Amino acid sequence: MSPEEVDVRWSALTIDQLIEEYWATVAPAMRADGMDPEAEHPPHRWVKDGFAGLIYTLREHHDRTPTEFFRGDVGIIPSEGYEWELDDDAVAIALDRHVEALREQGLAESTIEATRSRLAAYARRFERRNDVSLIESHDREIAVETLSRVVARYVSRDAKRHLVKDVRTLYAWLAEEAYHEEHVLDGVGLDDLVEGS
Numbered sequence: 001m002s003p004e005e006v007d008v009r010w011s012a013l014t015i016d017q018l019i020e021e022y023w024a025t026v027a028p029a030m031r032a033d034g035m036d037p038e039a040e041h042p043p044h045r046w047v048k049d050g051f052a053g054l055i056y057t058l059r060e061h062h063d064r065t066p067t068e069f070f071r072g073d074v075g076i077i078p079s080e081g082y083e084w085e086l087d088d089d090a091v092a093i094a095l096d097r098h099v100e101a102l103r104e105q106g107l108a109e110s111t112i113e114a115t116r117s118r119l120a121a122y123a124r125r126f127e128r129r130n131d132v133s134l135i136e137s138h139d140r141e142i143a144v145e146t147l148s149r150v151v152a153r154y155v156s157r158d159a160k161r162h163l164v165k166d167v168r169t170l171y172a173w174l175a176e177e178a179y180h181e182e183h184v185l186d187g188v189g190l191d192d193l194v195e196g197s
Contacts, residue, residue: 070089098119171183
């Protein structure tokens with residue numbers, strides 16, 4: 001459902017009315033795009049593209065994030081998988097999808113677990129330090145700066161190299177899945193991040 005098809009005066013609605021509007025307007029649009037409105041949160045970018053008024057109203061009139069609204073008010077608790085320890089459920093869902101795609105490539109479970117741990121370290125640092133969501137398009141500088149900080153926490157050069165590879169693979173997947181317009185870490189290697197590492 002395109003934004004122009006939705007004619008809702010979001011800012012005039014109470015929380016109870018917003019919940020009703022979620023089921024009347026957002027949920028059918030989610031279903032049309034292959035999502036389950038009773039079991040998952042829509043990606044932040046999807047909401048922003050089609051329902052920017054909802055995000056604005058939640059923030060400016062009700063002091064809530066979309067995640068707080070979907071979880072606390074609407075009562076949608078996504079099924080618990082790996083605990084990414086992120087505030088943005090949409091990012092956790094995307095990371096779960098990425099890890100599942102890696103698993104489908106036949107990687108060993110021990111490799112999957114190590115990769116997931118490194119991605120979690122990056123995603124948590126990204127969320128704490130940046131105003132933009134990891135699954136929204138953002139500048140190369142933001143990704144490089146965040147990755148440099150996480151790389152600095154690893155001791156061995158081998159561990160650092162694995163981290164860079166995993167995060168680059170994640171960004172390639174985000175671009176492939178149309179979360180991002182481009183692969184912002186394309187061509188970035190360990191030597192581009194930390195001198196003397």
